[in-house]
Amino acid sequence: MRKVLFFLSLVALLPTVTAQTAKVEIAKNVRITANRNMAYMIPKKQQTPAPPGMKPFYVSHFGRCGSHYLDEATDYDYPYNTLLRAASLGKLTPMGRTALQRIQRIRDDARERLGELTPLGHEQQKQIARRMYERFPEVFAGDAHIDARSTLSVRSILSMESMLQQLLMLNPKLQVSHDATRRDQYYMSPTDTLFTLHATEPSVTEPYQEFCKRHDTSDKLMKLLFSDADYVRSEVDASRFNVSFFKLASHLQNTDLSNRLTLYDTFSDDDLYENWLCDNALSYVTYASSPLNGGRQPFVQRELLRQIIYEADSCVSNGKPCATLRFGHDSAVLSLACLLDLNDCGQQIADLDQLDRKGWHDYKLNPMAANIQFVFYHRMQNDDDVYFKVLLNEEEATLPLKSTKGAYYRWNEFRERYLKLLNSYQEP
Numbered sequence: 338m339r340k341v342l343f344f345l346s347l348v349a350l351l352p353t354v355t356a357q358t359a360k361v362e363i364a365k366n367v368r369i370t371a372n373r374n375m376a377y378m379i380p381k382k383q384q385t386p387a388p389p390g391m392k393p394f395y396v397s398h399f400g401r402c403g404s405h406y407l408d409e410a411t412d413y414d415y416p417y418n419t420l421l422r423a424a425s426l427g428k429l430t431p432m433g434r435t436a437l438q439r440i441q442r443i444r445d446d447a448r449e450r451l452g453e454l455t456p457l458g459h460e461q462q463k464q465i466a467r468r469m470y471e472r473f474p475e476v477f478a479g480d481a482h483i484d485a486r487s488t489l490s491v492r493s494i495l496s497m498e499s500m501l502q503q504l505l506m507l508n509p510k511l512q513v514s515h516d517a518t519r520r521d522q523y524y525m526s527p528t529d530t531l532f533t534l535h536a537t538e539p540s541v542t543e544p545y546q547e548f549c550k551r552h553d554t555s556d557k558l559m560k561l562l563f564s565d566a567d568y569v570r571s572e573v574d575a576s577r578f579n580v581s582f583f584k585l586a587s588h589l590q591n592t593d594l595s596n597r598l599t600l601y602d603t604f605s606d607d608d609l610y611e612n613w614l615c616d617n618a619l620s621y622v623t624y625a626s627s628p629l630n631g632g633r634q635p636f637v638q639r640e641l642l643r644q645i646i647y648e649a650d651s652c653v654s655n656g657k658p659c660a661t662l663r664f665g666h667d668s669a670v671l672s673l674a675c676l677l678d679l680n681d682c683g684q685q686i687a688d689l690d691q692l693d694r695k696g697w698h699d700y701k702l703n704p705m706a707a708n709i710q711f712v713f714y715h716r717m718q719n720d721d722d723v724y725f726k727v728l729l730n731e732e733e734a735t736l737p738l739k740s741t742k743g744a745y746y747r748w749n750e751f752r753e754r755y756l757k758l759l760n761s762y763q764e765p
């Protein structure tokens with residue numbers, strides 16, 4: 338009886354042990370707290386061998402741009418000016434003064450480069466192209482055709498060009514076409530204002546703000562950087578400053594300064610985790626299948642998925658080696674992953690406190706240079722028995738379909754299921 342009670346007590350403890358999976362990972366690698374601002378990490382998992390006799394012949398890719406500077410001047414100016422004013426009044430601690438010096442360097446580095454690719458961003462795309470070429474050489478052999486498309490964003494266009502340059506260096510015979518045109522924007526960069534407005538309604542923002550209040554660590558940062566508590570209460574928006582300071586600390590890894598300075602030393606592991614929780618929840622309620630936003634947000638990418646299916650059908654029918662490369666934005670990659678339900682990321686989680694426990698982690702889905710690749714296999718040209726696997730950030734991902742050998746799915750089953758899903762969608 339005692340053994341049974343002991344076992345049951347252990348079972349009762351399991352939710353507590355497994356509830357903070359990201360906290361354990363953050364302690365090992367603080368970079369992941371950056372979520373969508375995390376620099377792309379090289380995939381390490383081995384690929385599953387293809388079904389016997391099958392060779393890759395087509396790659397369909399959608400990815401976001403590589404590492405880049407933050408988009409808005411206020412991302413740099415607000416924390417800098419807040420600390421600068423406090424310094425002029427003698428209200429900073431020694432740590433506050435060194436933080437000001439570091440932010441000044443970060444701000445200077447980003448001057449007149451807002452939103453632009455960093456050198457690391459170009460390199461990420463080249464490395465992804467190199468691994469794609471080495472993993473699926475049959476797709477990029479001889480004079481295979483590569484069709485590349487981008488949104489009108491300069492950093493997306495440059496990401497596309499970096500990848501194409503690398504592929505052409507590896508095989509100069511490739512026949513490449515590339516474009517960035519308004520004609521493609523309806524599926525490459527849709528503007529569904531109904532979804533955007535819904536994500537900012539009180540039904541979404543109020544539960545999110547309450548969640549962030551429960552995980553607010555701004556008081557700790559205020560005491561570390563500012564020497565006068567009365568000054569902070571009257572002159573500093575502590576929560577806003579904490580968010581902006583954490584954003585700078587997390588984003589720094591995307592720049593050439595990352596090997597020379599850090600802001601992470603102003604946060605404990607617990608503080609990093611609490612800040613990550615809020616940022617992770619923001620991604621979920623804005624772009625994922627959150628019940629708070631109606632659970633329909635991923636359908637913003639319905640035309641993109643339809644285009645992926647139609648273009649794949651054409652290439653499957655042709656059967657010749659080729660690739661389609663598309664370059665868009667972080668919101669598109671995340672929502673597309675949720676629409677596909679890759680690795681169960683399309684799950685609807687009403688309680689934001691359950692996101693970590695249920696394994697919904699933005700850093701696994703949508704880092705800088707995030708990409709989704711469909712890799713198609715057949716035994717011979719015009720073969721009707723076509724299999725594919727899907728890679729999320731170059732690692733094999735699961736779909737809500739019956740798989741073969743763990744990672745491979747039948748194309749006909751995929752297209753039937755997802756066209757039915759897309760056709761069931763009704764405008765709000």
